[in-house]
Amino acid sequence: TRVTLLAGGVGGAKMAEGLAALPDVTLTVIGNIADDDEFHGLWVSPDIDTLTYSLAGLIDRSQGWGVADEGHRALEVLFRLGQDCWMSLGDRDFGLHIWRTMRRGRGDRPSLIAQDAARALGVGPRIVLPTDDRVQTRVRADAGWLSFQEYFVREKCAPEIRELRFDGIDSARPTPEALAAITGADLLVLAPSNPLVSIAPILGINGITEAFRAAKAPKLAVSPFIAGKVVKGPADRMMAALGMRADALGVAERYAGLIDLLVIDAQDADLRDPITALGMRAECRPILMRDQADKQRLAGELLELAQVTA
């Protein structure tokens, strides 16, 4: 069974780890590149790195991102040299950023670089970029526009969000790999990732939503909200600040017309009827993924719900 997952960082990687563990599933993950930014002259791709480190078994499990058993000596030196060091980058992590930047400097396609990194680090599933062009999330707070990492890491999501934009998205071309992964899938899944800053900048690339809509495969999403709360991160505050419902129904409203089925938690069973009224199925399953067993069980349920056999 060919499963294609659209994913952000931490929530996306958890779902990817579950799907990757199922026998007879060939998984392709389309990751988000709109969180990418440059630090100390190096190109950092946080969501793609989280996917790569998770699927390679290198991830720091306690924080859900970064490499386990990490040191920060390179960052200490950069700090002494007067660099801004609010973006936590570990010594091992730096190795990947150096190599990525070197290859980009040679003119290699970002997609190919991501694919080669995944292979070299021992990732089984394919990690595909939605575009090789530069797309960057910008967040408007009262003090002005911030890059996504400035908002997320430096400001710790404290400023109230007034507006979101994705610089470069109008002219970004989809990669042939992403289009093929959508068109050729037996099952399409939107991970329980941040709908506004992880899934939207993938679907917003020219041709991606059209391919998704045109695809014949069943289309599922897993809610990142459980009982009106996110497991982690600012999706709740972002959605509320932008006038959306910050719960599983708000997610359903975002994805209406795009997906056939939204998987929600049993605690949100009261939202089944209003979600169904939007023209999709709603099914309750345990969607909190605390460990690998949870991830795998949920992944198996997705295949069952979609009635595609693994």
Ligand code: GDP
């Ligand atoms: P980021 O790029 O690292 O912020 O990660 P994503 O956008 O992929 O995922 C963030 C979302 O994942 C948050 O809104 C969380 O609520 C959601 N999330 C994290 N862990 C879980 C989980 O175990 N189950 C569900 N359903 N959602 C989760």
Ligand code: CA
């Ligand atoms: Ca992210």
